[in-house]
Amino acid sequence: MKYSQLFTKTIKNVPADETARNAQLLIQAGYIYKDMAGVYAFLPLGLKVLENIKQIVREEMNSIGGQELLMTSLQNKTTWGKTDRWNSKNVDVWFKTELQNGTELGLAWSHEEQITTMMNQYLKSHRDLPAYVYQFQNKLRNELRAKSGIMRCREFLMKDLYSYSRDEKQHQEFYDKVSESYQRIFKRVGLGDSTYFTFASGGAFTQFSHEFQTLCEAGEDTIYVDKKKKLAINKEVLSDEVLKQLGVNKADLEEYKAAEVGNIFSFGTAKSEQIGLFFTDAEGSQKPVVLGSYGIGITRLMGVLVEKFADEHGIIWPDNIAPFKVYLASVGVDKKVLEAAEKLYEELQKAGVEVLFDDRDIRPGEKFADADLIGLPCRLVVSEKSLAGGGVEFKKRTSDNTEIISLDKAIKRLAE
C-alpha cells in the first residue's frame, strides 16, 4: 500500500476527551474512529490488525476441531425466555428493539442461548457429539459506562466458541485443550509472558471459571499472581480456603492490575435442560448435552496490545499483529532515490512482504514521526545517503540503531 493512497492520515491534535492511551494512539495514527462513547469504527489499518488477530485465533480454533460459523445480531425473545435471561433484571446489558408489528427483539449481547437452541436441530444422537463451533461476532452491550478506549465498548468484536459434549469427561478433555490453545494464542500475539491462567468465579455449575488475564495497568481486574506456578487468582475469589485448595502460598502471590482477554466456562447440563438440548445415547436413553463456552475479546485484545507495546513516539506492534511488516520511506526528491524506492517496494511485494510505502512528498521528519506512530516492526529508508552507502537503511521499531544494507539483503531479510 502506498501511503499516498491511504485515506487515513495521522493527526497531531488528539481529541481531548480521549484519555485512554490505546484510543489516543489508535485515533492519532488512523486505526480507529470514534462514533460515540464505547463505539468505534475500524479503519483500513485497524481492520488489518483485527484480521491478523482473528487469523491467529482462527488457526488455533480450527486446530482443536472448532468449526467457524456466523450467528445473527437480531435475536428472538423466546429463546432467552427459556433461561429467564430476557428479563432485564437478570441481564442488565440488553439493547432491545421491536419489529413494526410490535414483536420484541434483542440485539445480541451473547449467543449462548441462541446457538444452543439452534443445536437442538443438529445434535440428536451420541454420534453427533462432540461438536465445537465458534464465530467472530459483534456483541452489543448496553454498558452503564463505556471506558478505557476500545477495552470496554458497547459494541465490540468477540470470538466465542461453544462445546457440546456427551459427558463430563469428554467436556473436560476439550476444556483443557481450549486452555492450551489459548496459551498458544496469547503467545503468538506477543502476550505470552504477561498473560496468566486465572481462577475466577464459576457460577451455578462449577466452583471456578478460568480467565486469561494480561498484566496491564489499564485493566479493570485485580489478580494475584504466583509466578513460579504460572497461575493467578482473581481478587473476587481470593480466600484462605481457595489458596489451600489450589495449593498456593499467600507469600508467593503478587498483586497486579490486569485485563481479561479470554475466559472459559463450564456450564454443565442445566442450560441444556432448560433449552431442551437432549441427545440419545448408545443405550437409547435421553441425556442432556454438556456445555462449555470460551471467549476472547478481539477488540479488547487489540487495545491491550497498544497499552503494553508503545513508547513516547507511538505504537509498537508485535510482528504477527502489525498491519504491515515494513514502513518504507523515500527521503528527498532525487529521481534516483524515488526510482530505487519504487523498485524496492515492488520487489518486496513480489517477495510477499506487506509494505506501507511512504511515497508522499513531505519532509523526512514527518515520515519518521509517522513511522514511529503507526508502529510497524521495521523501517526502511531509501535516500541519497543510503544509496551512497550501498543500499537502504534498516531500522527496527524497537531499536535506535540503524544499518545500511543492500537492497537484495533487505528483501531477503524481510521475506524470511
Next chain:
RNA sequence: CGGGGAUUGGCGCAGUUGGCUAGCGCGCGCGGUUUGGGACCGCGAGGUCGCCGGUUCGAGUCCGGCAUCCCCGACCA
C-alpha cells in the same frame, strides 16, 4: 445509576464586570522557498459559540431545563 469536570470551524484552545466585524495554533486550499526527526513566508476558505427556553436595549458570556462526552465510584460470564 451516584459524584465531579467539560461542550466555541475538522482537531487543540482563548474569549475580561454581558457590548457592537468571535480570535489563536494545528490541519485544509493556492503560490513560493525548503528536504535525515512533525520547516518557513504570503494569500485564502471554513463557525446559526451542543440543543430548547428565559432575563436584557443587547447573550459565546447571566438563569433554568435537556443532550452529549470524559473521569472516579457502583455494576460487569
